[in-house]
Amino acid sequence: xxxxxxxxxxxxxxxxxxxxxxxxxxxxxxxxxxxxxxxxxxxxxxxxxxxxxxxxxxxxxxxxxxxxxxxxxxxxxxxxxxxxxxxxxxxxxxxxxxxxxxxxxxxxxxxxxxxxxxxxxxxxxxxxxxxxxxxxxxxxxxxxxxxxxxxxxxxxxxxxxxxxxxxxxxxxxxxxxxxxxxxxxxxxxxxxxxxxxxxxxxxxxxxxxxxxxxxxxxxxxxxxxxxxxxxxxxxxxxxxxxxxxxxxxxxxxxxxxxxxxxxxxxxxxxxxxxxxxxxxxxxxxxxxxxxxxxxxxxx
Numbered sequence: 001x002x003x004x005x006x007x008x009x010x011x012x013x014x015x016x017x018x019x020x021x022x023x024x025x026x027x028x029x030x031x032x033x034x035x036x037x038x039x040x041x042x043x044x045x046x047x048x049x050x051x052x053x054x055x056x057x058x059x060x061x062x063x064x065x066x067x068x069x070x071x072x073x074x075x076x077x078x079x080x081x082x083x084x085x086x087x088x089x090x091x092x093x094x095x096x097x098x099x100x101x102x103x104x105x106x107x108x109x110x111x112x113x114x115x116x117x118x119x120x121x122x123x124x125x126x127x128x129x130x131x132x133x134x135x136x137x138x139x140x141x142x143x144x145x146x147x148x149x150x151x152x153x154x155x156x157x158x159x160x161x162x163x164x165x166x167x168x169x170x171x172x173x174x175x176x177x178x179x180x181x182x183x184x185x186x187x188x189x190x191x192x193x194x195x196x197x198x199x200x201x202x203x204x205x206x207x208x209x210x211x212x213x214x215x216x217x218x219x220x221x222x223x224x225x226x227x228x229x230x231x232x233x234x235x236x237x238x239x240x241x242x243x244x245x246x247x248x249x250x251x252x253x254x255x256x257x258x259x260x261x262x263x264x265x266x267x268x269x270x271x272x273x274x275x276x277x278x279x280x281x282x283x284x285x286x287x288x289x290x291x292x293x294x295x296x297x298x299x
Contacts, residue, residue: 001241002219002220002237002238002241002242002243003244004234004237004243004244004245004246004261005245005246006228006231006245006248006257006258007245007246007247007248008248008249008254009249010247010249011227011247011249012053012054012057015057015061015247016057018061018245019061020060020061021062021063022063022224023061023062023223023224023245024065024066024067024134024216024217024221024222024223025067025069025212025213025216025221025223025224026066026068026225027209027212027224027225027233028069028070028071028225028228028233029071029072029204029229030070030226030227031227044075044077044087047075048087048088051088052091055091055092058224058226059097059129063129063221064130065128065129065134066129066134067126067127067129067133067212067216068092068126068128068129069124069126069212069216070085070088070124070127071105071123071124071125071204072085072088072122073122073123079115079116083123085102085123085125092125092127097129098127098128098129098130098131099126099127100126100127100128100133101124101125101126102124102126102171103124103126103173104171104172104173105121105123105173105208106120106172107120107121107122124212126212126216134215134216134218134221135216136218137215138165139215140169140214140215141163141167142166142169143167144162145167146162147160173208173211204229204232204233206232206236209232209233209235209237210236213233213242217242219240219241219242220243221243222242222243222245223243223244223245224244224245224246224247225247227248228248228257229257230253230256231246231256231257231258231261234246234257235264235269238261238264238265
């Protein structure tokens with residue numbers, strides 16, 4: 001089993017004690033400044049200034065061939081949307097990092113809006129520190145749409161046109177397969193009926209982290225999550241033989257995370273494995289259109 005360390009404390013203070021270039025992957029979802037119990041809501045300018053300090057330290061401890069995956073949503077003020085990934089992009093570019101993908105993570109559940117379209121996606125900014133970096137595409141391929149398709153002309157005529165290991169997941173992490181009557185979502189967010197759900201209000205799904213861990217690190221590399229929450233990054237890393245450090249300032253989340261890690265080590269942790277089909281909502285009685293909806297012309 002790989003090594004791990006789950007730190008209770010302030011990320012910036014702890015990062016200053018870590019040697020330069022230790023981590024091959026830094027992956028996290030920072031506080032969004034939306035007034036959750038683990039954060040203090042402040043102006044967007046002050047919030048980004050404080051985040052800039054932490055980012056500078058994260059880049060210092062990032063391996064020369066390492067990656068940062070920065071997953072964020074939107075900051076909302078008086079009904080106006082501030083897309084945080086756009087603000088963060090400038091911060092990372094000031095440090096000379098290279099943006100490899102702006103990944104759209106789309107999910108099917110969330111709060112409903114009444115005065116704008118309901119938000120159903122967040123973004124992951126994948127930066128590398130240099131031109132040379134780890135990218136294990138074969139470890140994260142998904143099933144091809146037409147695995148039996150062949151070239152119909154040219155020098156490869158008659159040969160299969162798809163990779164037998166599957167296709168590249170692309171930079172939109174949403175629908176694994178889709179037709180007119182059926183949708184299967186790739187990585188759902190962690191809501192009440194998710195097998196991994198704890199009391200943390202903004203919990204990472206383990207499989208989201210796993211895709212990044214598998215693609216951007218090798219076994220025995222070090223992974224860091226400076227806002228570790230209930231330990232999803234630690235779990236995803238340990239599951240795949242990566243060493244990992246998680247930093248979290250809320251003790252009750254540490255306690256929940258430790259319990260989850262113990263369940264992982266004893267083989268009792270329930271996680272949603274990569275590639276698991278999502279529940280077909282059409283099988284639920286809740287999906288049937290109520291008769292009063294059909295008879296009410298105002299609906």
